[in-house]
Amino acid sequence: VRSVQYNEVLNRYLARLVALQRLPDALNVLRGELDRNPQDPGLYQKLADFLEQNRLNSHEEEVYKSAIQQFQDTGWYAKLARFYLRQRRSADYSSLMHKVAEIFSGTDLEEFLQSAPAPDRSLAQQVNLYAHQRFPHDLRFVERLITGYNSTGNTAEAEKLLWEHWWESPDLRTQLFSRL
Numbered sequence: 001v002r003s004v005q006y007n008e009v010l011n012r013y014l015a016r017l018v019a020l021q022r023l024p025d026a027l028n029v030l031r032g033e034l035d036r037n038p039q040d041p042g043l044y045q046k047l048a049d050f051l052e053q054n055r056l057n058s059h060e061e062e063v064y065k066s067a068i069q070q071f072q073d074t075g076w077y078a079k080l081a082r083f084y085l086r087q088r089r090s091a092d093y094s095s096l097m098h099k100v101a102e103i104f105s106g107t108d109l110e111e112f113l114q115s116a117p118a119p120d121r122s123l124a125q126q127v128n129l130y131a132h133q134r135f136p137h138d139l140r141f142v143e144r145l146i147t148g149y150n151s152t153g154n155t156a157e158a159e160k161l162l163w164e165h166w167w168e169s170p171d172l173r174t175q176l177f178s179r180l
């Protein structure tokens with residue numbers, strides 16, 4: 001947001017409209033400000049927060065998608081992923097993960113997965129599989145897959161990965177030799 005005074009006046013005006021139960025007017029004010037200042041990421045975040053606080057979740061996804069198109073910041077993908085997780089939309093989360101795995105570099109993808117982790121084992125395993133397919137020699141994804149396979153009892157897949165990557169890491173080599 002441009003300045004402290006601008007932010008303060010906008011917050012007070014929005015709070016007054018909400019107190020008067022004029023949510024559509026408050027939403028129009030925020031959308032108008034966003035139309036006037038489309039390069040301000042703070043307004044996108046303020047609009048998303050406003051929508052979440054007032055349980056207008058149907059529009060929150062649109063805000064995050066608009067911000068993704070407007071800015072090259074990977075943080076917006078994480079915010080959209082967390083939105084999907086809060087809404088319990090696993091299928092949308094999974095498709096976003098697949099898209100993110102295709103777009104991000106290895107370190108960006110790793111940071112993304114830390115900021116918006118999958119809520120359950122099977123989805124986490126699926127995400128790590130996407131990442132491993134995109135970056136087959138990134139050992140963080142290999143290790144996560146092996147851990148996931150071991151925790152679900154799929155030791156054959158874990159062993160297969162160990163055989164493929166044992167030479168890339170002393171830890172993987174140790175795991176493989178201990179299995180032998």
